[in-house]
Amino acid sequence: MSALWxxxxxxxxxxxAIKAAGPILAGGRELPPRVNAVIALLTPALLTxxxxxxxxxxDGHLAxxxxxxxxxxxxVAVMLRAPVLLxxxxxxxxxxxxxxxx
Amino acid sequence: xxxxxxxxxxxxxxxxxxxxxxxxxxxxxxxxFGALARSxxxxxxxxxxxxxxxFSVAAQFAVAAVLGAGGGVFAAIAAAVLLNxxxxxxxxxxxxxxxxxxxxxxxxxxxxLTTSWALASRGGGRFDRAFMIGATVxxxxxxxxxxxxxxxxxVVVGDVERLGLDVVFPxxxxxxxxxxLRSGGKRTIAATxxxxxxxxxxxxxxxxxxxxxxxxGAALLGLKGRSS
Numbered sequence: 001m002s003a004l005w006x007x008x009x010x011x012x013x014x015x016x017a018i019k020a021a022g023p024i025l026a027g028g029r030e031l032p033p034r035v036n037a038v039i040a041l042l043t044p045a046l047l048t049x050x051x052x053x054x055x056x057x058x059d060g061h062l063a064x065x066x067x068x069x070x071x072x073x074x075x076v077a078v079m080l081r082a083p084v085l086l087x088x089x090x091x092x093x094x095x096x097x098x099x100x101x102x
Numbered sequence: 103x104x105x106x107x108x109x110x111x112x113x114x115x116x117x118x119x120x121x122x123x124x125x126x127x128x129x130x131x132x133x134x135f136g137a138l139a140r141s142x143x144x145x146x147x148x149x150x151x152x153x154x155x156x157f158s159v160a161a162q163f164a165v166a167a168v169l170g171a172g173g174g175v176f177a178a179i180a181a182a183v184l185l186n187x188x189x190x191x192x193x194x195x196x197x198x199x200x201x202x203x204x205x206x207x208x209x210x211x212x213x214x215l216t217t218s219w220a221l222a223s224r225g226g227g228r229f230d231r232a233f234m235i236g237a238t239v240x241x242x243x244x245x246x247x248x249x250x251x252x253x254x255x256x257v258v259v260g261d262v263e264r265l266g267l268d269v270v271f272p273x274x275x276x277x278x279x280x281x282x283l284r285s286g287g288k289r290t291i292a293a294t295x296x297x298x299x300x301x302x303x304x305x306x307x308x309x310x311x312x313x314x315x316x317x318x319g320a321a322l323l324g325l326k327g328r329s330s
Contacts, residue, residue: 003175004148007165011182012155018186020208022193023200027207031198037324040227041293042195044286046188047220047279048297049317054272057305057313067269074273075280084277085123091273096266 066102070095117222117236124217125240127270129248131159131262135166136252142170146253153249157215157242160185164310184311191318192219199229213238217271220278225285289323296320 026039055071056062070091077087132153139149144166152162161182168178193211196219200207213235222234262268283290297320304313 004144004169007169007175007178007182008148008152008156010179011158011161011165012152014179014183015156015158015161015186015189016212018183018189019193019211019214021211022190022195022214023197023207023211024204025197026194027197027200028202028204034325036198036227037289038321039194039198039324041290041321041324042191042318043223043227044279044282044290044294045297045318045320046191046195046314047275047282048294048320049188049301049314050216050275051272051279052298052301052317053305053313054275055269056302057310060310061306062302066266067272070266070269071272071276074269074276078277078280084274087277088270088273091269092266094266095269096264099264099266 066095066098069098113230113232114236114239117218117230117233118239119236120221120233121218121237121240124221124237125244127267128159128241129244129251130267132245132248133252133255134262135159135162136249136254137256138163138166138170138252139249140253140256142166149253150246150250153246157245158182158186159245160311181310184309184315187311188216188314189214191315191321192216195219195227196222196229196231196234199231201231210235215241217241217274220275223278223282225281293320293323296323 026035031039051071055067056064058065070093073094074087074091077090078084082090135153136149139152140146152165156162164181164185165178168181169175192214196211196214197207200210202210210231215238218234218237218241219229221237222230224230279294283294297317300319301313301317304316308316
């Protein structure tokens with residue numbers, strides 16, 4: 001089997017195992033309240049980390065560029081009660097426009 | 103928030119509809135992945151199979167990047183696994199809302215995608231299981247079909263970055279985060295601040311994927327006392 005196929009099969013198996021682990025470990029039974037509190041906070045923590053890494057992360061360093069502008073526009077739109085989809089479209093437009101002009 | 107979605111097809115259908123815009127995006131990115139894999143000499147079958155059995159944008163591009171740059175199999179696998187390690191905390195977050203025994207939950211867990219998971223979050227740590235499963239369906243179809251189109255046609259899709267499409271994801275996650283912050287208490291705000299600091303601190307020093315995983319440490323704030 002070529003190196004490529006080894007990588008493909010192992011990544012697929014690892015991916016399936018990772019996705020299975022959470023539901024097996026944390027589902028189907030009553031967990032202590034404190035554990036539930038930790039699990040509930042995973043959602044904002046994960047969302048925050050995704051926003052930070054995808055807005056400012058650039059090949060292993062932090063960068064302030066057109067992405068931050070677009071995400072900032074989305075933040076303002078959401079604060080003004082715009083629907084999520086509109087906020088996302090405005091973000092893409094702002095970033096594309098800034099790149100076009102920049 | 104209504105929760106009749108656990109029963110009947112209504113929740114799944116709503117999820118499918120919500121997943122459609124992301125399916126469009128997944129299709130475009132998949133065509134790029136297919137074309138990239140073909141240009142790396144992967145042939146036709148391997149990239150398509152990869153998309154069918156893995157369906158992970160980040161992991162698949164990571165494998166292509168590492169192998170394409172002459173890196174070893176182990177480095178490619180490590181990069182992909184680190185990137186997908188986020189599915190562990192995501193799986194734990196949805197776990198209480200999945201149905202059935204361990205096997206059934208493990209299978210339902212396979213439908214976790216970052217976008218579907220976020221779409222299905224209902225604030226305060228709650229999730230709509232049927233919505234998540236439904237949202238994954240069109241994205242999975244678009245991803246596998248798009249990969250095949252890219253592999254077979256060598257189509258070079260317009261520059262994703264020039265169209266600003268790379269900010270779709272952080273903008274979407276931010277919108278959901280702001281909703282979490284509105285519905286959550288002081289502890290949610292504190293966890294968000296800590297997670298932001300952890301992620302920002304880890305980006306320059308840790309390989310891709312680790313900052314997201316490390317930022318989950320902020321959730322340990324839940325161990326401390328009660329209150330929200």
